[in-house]
Structures are given as structure tokens and as C-alpha cells.
Amino acid sequence: MSILYVLIPLALLLLGGAVWAFFWAVGSGQFDDLDTPAVRIIMDDDQKPGDGNET
């Protein structure tokens, strides 16, 4: 069981890394929009304009 004395601190280090990465991602604005990315994946940007009439 003494391996736990190594594994748990290691897990805590990884946890700290994950928290740091998340804070960085939030700070750089990646989580500012929580709604659009979820649906953007199903939106087809390649569709051609129907009659070329853009505006």
C-alpha cells in the first residue's frame, strides 16, 4: 500500500496542472461563449449560396 504515498501526490500534481490549464483557458476567453460551440459543429459552413445573391 505504500505506493499510495507516491501515487496520490502524483495525482494531486496532475490535478493542479488541470486546474491551471482550465484557468488559463478561461482567462484567454475560450469559455466566454458556452452555447454556440455546442451547436456549431452541426452547422454546415460549406453550403453554397442558393442563387449567388449574397446581400
Added chain:
Amino acid sequence: MMASAETCFHCALPIPANCNLTTTIDGEPHPVCCPGCKAVAELIRDSGMSQYYALREAPEPGVGRPPEEASEWHVFDSDEMLAAFTTDAGEDVEAILYVGGVYCSACSWLIESALMRLAGVAAAELNPVTHRLRVRWQPADTAFSGILGTLASLGYEPQPLTGDADARPELLEQRTALKRLLVASLGMMQVMMFAVGLYAGDFQGIDAEMQRFLRVVSLVVTTPVVLYAARPFFTSAWRGVLARKPGMDLPVSIAVGTAFVASVYATLTDGPAVWFDSVTMFVFFLTLGRFLEMRARHRSIDRTAALSTVLPNTATRVTAAGNEIVPVSQLLAGNRILIRAGDAIPADGVVAKGDSSVDEALLTGEATPQRKSPGDALAAGSVNLDRLLEMEVTRTGSDTTLGTISRLSERARYARPAFVTLADRVASYLVIALLLVATIVATVWYQIAPERAFEITLSVLVVTCPCALALATPTAFAAAGSRLSQLRLLVTNGNAIESLSRADAFMFDKTGTLTRGVPKITALVVLDNRFSEYDCRLVAAALETASSHPLARAFKLDDSLPPVDDPHVEIGQGVSGVIDGRRWRLGSAAFVGAGTAGNDGPTTQVFMSCDNNAVAWFEVEDTLRPDTAATLQSLKTRGVRLALLSGDQEAAVEKLAATLGIDEFHAACSPQQKLAIIEAAQSNGERVVMVGDGINDAPVLAGADTSIAPAHGATLAQTSADVIMLGDSLAPLTTALAMSTRTMRIVRQNLTWAIVYNTLALPLAALGYVPPWLAAIGMSASSLIVVLNALRLSRFE
């Protein structure tokens, strides 16, 4: 006047009876309500973006409907305007726009895709939370007006922003909340795992050293959860103590604080048990509840835009060198500006030259235009109706009356004493009580049978784990909130559900709340048999195109109108003009100069004459929302007192109250009087729900126990509203009342269950009849029952 059951495919407004427009999307015909919506829908289809309709959320009725008059975007193409509203970004320029009408993710996709197709646009990024669009483009390829025009042609309302564009408090608040939520959730998961090890160790035996190690590790993980994630609770509790108004965060803080300190002490002294798992779980559920509440609030409110959307973007400044167009943000006190007929007034000031009538409905709720002559005060946000005015600016921006009302309602909202919810109070006190009981049990058993003391104390702590209590309220409110938003009600304040469930009185504003706020012709009597009703409607519509009086909207027809020569608007009297060589007059009896059946009834009567012979009279009235009467009736049967508070004249209010069966009404009320009426009711111990829209209602809404605003109302009113009703109908009010009662019943059931379970289990465990494994099963089962019970709310009809 019957509205058909069908609603517009594009903007979800009811389709007028005589409208047969359809648009074909993806091979299927869909009905639309007006040529504008048809044009927008077809533009979206023809640019290959029709999947917008498949992906968007249910629209708020009326949002996305294009304006009836095209705005003059080309004024933004001048060099001064570009300099004022854009910044250089390398070879491109960058502008930040507020985009009104964005309500879901599909909107931001549509806008970004449409802009990226314009020549020279390098980047377009829209945040649906803050409604801000950052766009970067080559001014040589596409003019600023092209970008604004594209947004407008898609049915959105673009508004260039200057200066404070980066002040986005919502975004910063959301970022911090996300970080806290993550720390709390990761911390809770980790500590739970260590707790499993500790509990298992209690059953199977564990090295004292390993036990201490796991406790220290739990302490390391719990510390940031308590000090960082739970910090808002501590600061808010401390603020409450300083203000001598302890809020619900105080017991929460005490519970979290004591449990944490006791656990730290137990860790350091090898005490019988630690409670790090309870601490992190409690903090996590509270943080999650606050986060969901914050998201709901941000979704419906854009506070910073509330002021700017009712004010124009630009003003015409009079200088010695001639007139110049400047952004409103550059106006200073003492400037002279010109206000054309139909324009909104950008700042507070005094009339310097000119004579016109001004619509101040936004500020005072008074529907009748006010006459303004040199020396009279003008307020920002009101609209000049008839003639060119020259005004001297006295106050700008947030110093204006409009800005002050906005700030006042903001303050009233924060000053409202935080209602201590029953659930949080009970849960927090119970945590403290449990810790005390556990300590007593441990001490007593240590005296009786030291070898059993530890196991029994453990059972007591596990069996009475406040999980069920901590879950009882947040899960019920979350389920109710999500169900209500499906039923077209947005709850922006977590206390609203509870305070609504105890409502004693509903007070209604009239115009725009019970009624649609849009006048309609309710009767037409033709006095001259040479003309048909349709002739009269056509002539009236043609004449009224010259007028911008609120009543003129009632006469609008989409048919082709005869041309009017020599149109003339007489302020406060009526309009006249020559059609086919005959002079027609439309307006008050005196103006028309015809002997007519005048009366002083509550409705407005408009007379028409041709070459001084009376031809017809119209009765014009603001129409009720479709289900107003039925909704009020069902509220009444639920035993709440109804009252009508209106700024309008006695006769009109009395008639409406009689029609709807409301016994109590107050006419000609100023916002202060409305607030006084509400406060009087509150001092009689009544809980008052105020339903209203309009900027002048904002302080009134903030003063009520619960405030509800229709979604199309002025943005400012919504910032003080606890609940926002989407849609044209008042029926959601009944739903909200029923739902809140139901939610509170579920909350009470949950709390009762949790308390009964705990009070039964606690003595048994304390007396040593519950082994720890049974205690663990009991705790999990009680939490599960509470969650499943709360989820019943999501099926509420």
C-alpha cells in the same frame, strides 16, 4: 381584429388575418406575418443558411422582425464616423457593435457567416452573452454601412459602440464563476475518493499512518475549495453582518467554516472523524446553484446596453463652422444640437429654437405627446414627433434623467433585503447542529464504551450527512427553472419562485402589459354614403403617413395608398391633405370642423371630413392581449387580489378595469405613486407581485416582492424584473403561480423527508443500532429520493 392561431415562421408574431404571405424554405411553404419577415427569411435561404431555422431555439415573438423604415447607415461612412467608431488593426479596421435581437447560438452563427461572405471582412466574432460583435475588415472593400446594413437586413439591430465597449462585467463575472465551479467540483470529486478510502478503512481497519495521510491529502484539496470557491459566501455573509442584515450566506458560511475548522483540528490531533467530504459537497452544490442562476440572469439581460439602445447613435451638432454629425458619446453640456422630426433625443437639455411635440412615453408612461417650446426641458430617450428642434444640451450619458432612473432601479434591486430561503437556513443550521450532536455523541459514548465510541460517532455523521438537505432546494429550483423556461418564462432571480408562491396581490400596469401597447381601430362609422368603409380606411392611412403621432400607427395599411398633396400636421389636432383635388381632414372634432356625435367616452375618437363635410368617425383603442381576461379570472380564482396601476386617464382605466372585472384601480399614477401603493400593501403584510413594462416602471418593479416583465418591454424594466415573460400572452402568469406553488410544495416535501429521515436515523445511530454500512446506504437512498422528487417538476404542465 381576430388574430389567427398561426404565427410567423420568421419572427413568431401572430399572423394578421388578412395576410397571405408565405415563404418556401427547404421545399416547404411557411407562413410569415409581413413582407419584411418574408424578405429576411428569403435572404437567409438564398444565402444558403436556411439551417439557421432548424437549429435556432424558439424565438421570442417579434425579435428578428426587420424595422419598418430603413435606417440611414450611410452616415457612418464619413471619415469622422469611422474614426469615432473603429480602431486601426494593421491594414484593417476593427469595430465593436452591440447587436440587438440576438437570442441564441444559431443567431451568432448566422451573423458571423453572413458577414464573412462580405468582401474584405477578415474576422467576425459575436458573443451571444454580451451581444457584442467584434468585426475586422478592409474599409476599401466594404463600407461600414455595408456591414451595418447586412445586420439590419437579417433583422437584427446593430449599434456601433465607442469607449466603454470593453467594460463587460457579465463576462468577467462568468469567468470567475466558472473557475470557482471547477475548483469546487474537482475538489469534491477528489475528496469523495479519499473519503471512500477513509470509510472503507473504518470498516476493514486501516494503518493509523495511512489514515492520517488520507486526511492530510483531503485537507490539501479542501483548502482551495473553502478559501477560493466558497469565498463569495464568506464575503457576502460578512457584508450582511456589517450592514446588520444577515443574509442566507451567513449560516452557510458558519456551516462551511465550522465543519472545515473542526476537520482541520481533527486531522492535526488525530480526532475521531473528518468532514471534508461534506464540506466540499456542500460548497459544490451551492456554487452550482449560483452558477445556473447567474447564467439565467445573463441570458436575458444586457444591462450595459439598456441605455444605449434607446438613445440614437449620432447627433447633429451646430457649430460656428456649420453642422456636423458626431457620435452621441462626444456630446458635451452646452452643445447645441438639431433634432429632426422622428428622431430620438440623445441627451437632456432645453429647447433653444423651434416648437414641436415630443413623445415622452418612455420616461413618464404618458401616451399623449407633450408640446415643447423654447425654454422647455427635453429628456433623453423621448422622441421628437413633428418639427425640427434646436436644443442646448445640459446633461449627457448616465447623468440624464434616463440614466438616473436606470441607476436608481439598479440600486433598488441591490438594496432589496435578501430573502433568507427556508431551505438554506434549515440546511445550514442543521449542519452546525449535526456537528454539535456528533461531538456530544462521541463524548458520551467515550464515557460509556470507549471502544464503540468511534464507530457510533461515524454512523451518526454518515447517516445524518446533510446531502439530502443540501440537495433539497437547489435541485427543485433548477428543475423548476428549466421547466419554466420551456414554458416561456425566464427566472432571473432564484428567490422569485419562493416569493411568487406566497403572492397575495398582483398589480398590473396597463399599457403594454394588459394591452399590447399598439392602438387599433375598433369601430368605424361612415356618415357619408358616397364612401365605403374601405375608402375611408385608405384615405385615413394615406393622411396619417405624414404624422408620427402614436395613434397614427392604428391607421396603417399595407395596401397601395393614394398620393397626398400638401400634407399638413397640426400638433395635437390632426392631419390634413389634398387627395384627388379634395381636402381631407382627420383628427379631433374641432379640427375637422364637422358637426359630429362627440362624447367623452374612454376610447379615443378620430373624425374625418372631406371639403368640410363629415365623412366618418373612427374609434381607436389599445387592444388587450388575447387571453388577458381569462388569465385574470384564473388568478382571481386562486385567491389573489388584483389591482390596476396606470399612468393613463381615469376614464380609460375605469373602463378597462370594468371590462376585466378588476375591482381596484388607480389612474393617473406617477411612478412614485405606484411605488407608494405597493409599499402600502406591503406594510399591510401583503406580498405584492408587480407586472409591468416600460422604463418608468423600473423602480416600481424593483420595489415589489416579485416583479414580472413582458419580454418586449423596455430593456430597463427587465433589468429589475425577477421573471421575464416571453411571448404575447399573459397565460404564463397563471403557469408561474401554479409552478411556484408546486415547486415550494416539492421543496417542503424534500425538506420534510430529509428532516424526518435525519431525526429518525439520528437517535437510532446515536444509540448504536445502526452499523456504518447501513448508515451509508441510508444516506445515499435519502439523497436519491430527494433528487427524483425534484425531477417530477420537469414534467409540470
